[in-house]
Amino acid sequence: MIEMKLILKIIFWMSISFIGTCIFVGLLGLVLPIEIIDDKIDHLYFNIRFYGFPISIILTLTGTIKPTDKLGLIIGKILATIGGSIVSIFIGFVLLFTGMCGWLTDDILFENKSDTSTKIEVRHYDCGATDSDRPNLKTYKVVSLTKYFIWRTRVDTNDINKDEWTRIRMKEE
Numbered sequence: 001m002i003e004m005k006l007i008l009k010i011i012f013w014m015s016i017s018f019i020g021t022c023i024f025v026g027l028l029g030l031v032l033p034i035e036i037i038d039d040k041i042d043h044l045y046f047n048i049r050f051y052g053f054p055i056s057i058i059l060t061l062t063g064t065i066k067p068t069d070k071l072g073l074i075i076g077k078i079l080a081t082i083g084g085s086i087v088s089i090f091i092g093f094v095l096l097f098t099g100m101c102g103w104l105t106d107d108i109l110f111e112n113k114s115d116t117s118t119k120i121e122v123r124h125y126d127c128g129a130t131d132s133d134r135p136n137l138k139t140y141k142v143v144s145l146t147k148y149f150i151w152r153t154r155v156d157t158n159d160i161n162k163d164e165w166t167r168i169r170m171k172e173e
Contacts, residue, residue, distance in 0.1 A: 012063025015056040022049050022056075035103060038148045050092040054085040101127040106137060109157060110165035117144035120155055120165065 026049075028034075036042040064077050105121045112118035119142050124135035141155040 008062040011059055015059040015062070018052060018056045019060075022053050033152045034145070035150050035152060036148060037150050041148050046095070050096070053092065054088045057081060057085040057088055101125060103152070106135070108168045109139070110160070111168050113164055113166055115143075118142070119168075120157060120160070123152075 036045065058081060061078065061081050064081070065074055069077070102125070103123050104126045105123050107122040108119050109122060110120040121140055121142050122137050123140050123142075124137050126135065139155055139157055140152045143151045143153075145151055
């Protein structure tokens with residue numbers, strides 16, 4: 001009996017930890033200018049979040065339902081948990097369609113002389129077939145953090161130290 005309680009507590013706290021991590025990483029992604037540049041990693045992250053979040057919500061029942069709870073309270077907890085899981089699935093579908101959008105590089109203007117993985121690029125945010133507007137071009141300094149992640153920040157090419165950068169090419173007109 002003690003082993004079963006321990007297993008249920010572990011499942012509960014792992015579920016809570018997964019939910020918290022998903023929320024934290026999602027909010028961090030909104031605040032920090034980090035991008036996943038490997039499509040395989042991006043799809044894996046989305047799938048883990050899409051399927052794992054509602055399952056984790058359901059698994060929190062292992063810690064919320066107590067043997068001393070009355071039937072009405074148990075049914076209420078189950079319905080609320082299933083409702084939360086359904087809402088997370090709906091949000092997952094909304095995020096699926098926003099995942100069609102992404103930053104595209106139009107031109108690479110400069111490369112850093114001391115770190116060739118750091119570049120200044122002209123980029124635009126594109127939503128594929130759902131986007132009929134003209135691209136809003138912006139200039140970014142793109143720093144490669146790993147082979148999977150980049151850090152992008154807005155930059156004005158008039159303000160950069162030209163001695164630190166090599167001009168790559170001009171976009172063909």
